[in-house]
Amino acid sequence: MSGVPGDGATARELIAAVAPVFTELPGRAASTPGGPLGWSGYDDARARARKRTGETEAVVCGIGESGGTEAVLIAFEFGFLGGSIGEETGERIENAFITARDLSLPVVSLIASGGSRMQEGMYALTQLQRIARQMVRLRAAGLPHIAVLAGPVTGGGWATLGAGADVRVALPGAQIGFAGSRIRPPDADPAAYTAEGQLAVGQVDEIVSADEVGRAVARWLALLTRPATGPVPPPRALRAVPLPDTGWQAVQRARDAERPRAEAYVRAHFALRAPLASLDPGIACGFGQREGKSVAYVAQGGTATTPAGFRAATRLVLLADRLSIPVLTLVDTPGAANGAEAERDGVGAAIAEAITAVAGCRIPVTTLLVGEGGSGGAVALTSPGHTWVTPDSYYSVVAPELAVAILKRGPEAVRETAEQLRLRPQDLVELGIARGIVPI
Template sequence: MTERLAARQVIALLTDPDTFVELPHPEKPSSPDGPLAWQSYDASRARAAARTGEEESVICGTGAIEGTRAVVIAFEFGFLGGSLGERTGDRLEAAYIYARAHRLPVVPLVATGGSRMQEGMLALTQLQCVARQSALTREAGLPQIAVLRDPTTGGGWATLGAGADVTLALPGAQIGFAGSRVRPPDADPAAYTAEAQVAAGAVDGVVRPGELRKVLGQWLRLLSAPSGDAAPPPRPLGDTEPPATGWDAVQRARSPRRPRAEAYLAAYFTHRVEISGDRCGGTDPDGMRCGFGAHEGRTVAYAAQTGTATRPAGYRTAARLIRLADRLGIPVLTLVDTPGAANDAEAERQGVGAAIADLFGVVASARTPITTLLIGEGGSGGALALAAPGDTWATPDSYFSVIAPELAAAILKRGASEVEATADQLRIRPQDLVELGVIRGVI
């Protein structure tokens, strides 16, 4: 488990030297022992202040992280377990309002056990206030990148943590809605770790403390640079001559020697960072790569199929990526390469149809420009869902089909000897797609 650092230690670790300036804190008058007159509450707060040197469980200010200015919200777990009370909520609200007024991204450095027991429901309702401020900041097109420390549980996880656009976690940090004292006695403690939350699609990545400033700086630079111009399609990395027949197009697209998404992403971006997971309990690391990168000095978001059947979580992750890029005004590049959507029983149980439908809708309604390059197999609706209507291009070693030629022949009750002829009849070659008006051109 990562060493538990105090709030100001974490601020010093992440912000550039001498750049952090604390924001003024709005403090409402407090009744003796708080709003519930909880006996000895004032004494508990006094001991927490003496122990930590802080007046409340959260410190809010502005600072530069690798040169990008941001509003930083740091929880002090040593102050009553980093719990959220009325005064905490007031500070958080003021910080978000300041961020919107000055067009700054928000970086919550979360370490909290949840809502403060001594303030009862008045403490719990602070989560509604935080959720509203986060939503307003999202609507304003400002990124929120949370760093999850040890522990991040309860309402703090369910608002500032899980509600952020991007979530990074320290190794071994305890993360979960249920804190350690309220879980079922037979609960597996391994499920409440940063690593488990990454595997479940709830956290984007685990970052060691020594690398956190650099990684966070990359995220802030990329997400704070909107650009309204469409992303140009990548240049082809494989064959440059068009295929002679439909079956030739299929064979080229299926060749193990053909460049896949990783090669295209590496050639297109000077550097990039990735999101992981659909925030619904799933990931598809072998089928979909999503993130943001720098191309010719500006930020471009990407969602790239990797040549395998795409899982429901892959479609949901791509939809999450495009929604975020749309809010931030960042153009999107999609790379289509899949034999089709996963069609096994587990994919059906995970809602593959609904996931594809959602992605179709997100692509269709996005205001930010989306550019698509077909780099390999374009198998049916599972591929088309990621393609931009009116701005899809293809490489010479690709094909797009209503269904794989073998399956088309089976549906038409044709034998195996007729598969190649069926491929020609489907007109799936890149040059056919141009002639049919399905794509703009062959790169």
């Protein structure tokens, strides 16, 4: 066995790729003749599946070690009736989650499932509720759940363990979607049901090659289970500039194309990073490691933040809060997107979700303003009382040009208005908005 899963990988091959050290949990084989519905021929189908795969059910569950982190593994055997979920499958998955809670371990689901098992009718479908209940309890215990989408991952396998996981990692070309290939509309775009298609719409966090999946899982486990303690110290400034003399000079410096962007701060601050999905190219979310401990981060890239960007940030903050991982937000935006498309996409509600997520955090959130701090787009990701600023940043209720329009002043009043807004780094410290100006 190579330990590298490919197309049609077995449950044991998936496990070996992720956790070379593995101890299987006990699980009984189905014993009810004909299953709960007495389905004719079902016993023969199960017997053939057992003979073909060497497994007694469609999942193999146990405790493994990946990159030095122990986790409970749930691995699907697609060769056993298409990895379908029936009553005994649900029981094994339920017991795996209970074991994870009892031992305070994360869960890794290695999924290759066609969904619910037809031969068990509604008994099969109710297993999704059984699984979902255990996923909720795992979340309440503050334990992470990582899904590896090996494919195919359709129906209930996708709608519970897959899409419901905290982090979703897929293999290239994997078939992923609620509708399986046999029940899609005849004119369906096949690209929509692939790992790449799900990545494009933000339902998959990253795609990794088969020979990298073990390292990817080890990286995610390390990042989600070893949190830093206390508030994150703000990064140091990446450019040495004197403090601005005027408000307008502060605005110009923050808009300077040569100014270090949030991505540069993230690269400099973290030795190891892993991304969460964001459909806004101006928002980067994920988890990073510094001095062996994990920090969650949201980084604005200097553009107007879209509703999708705020939703990605909200997901990150809520997940970090649940896992007790401190958060660093790097603020740099002229403001929230305010065009018709943004309004149709619910920009106001998206800002509300982000600002309440930050406000409601039980864990510390540290903010560093690294460029423009424009209006609601910036305040949504700013932590009150824990905000720091760089010398080449500004923070304002609204950009000076918009302020003069609101106040019905002429364009010649922009510089004067910038001064009145008291938006310079040193003004923000004096006003108590920021705790301090970070040094180089």
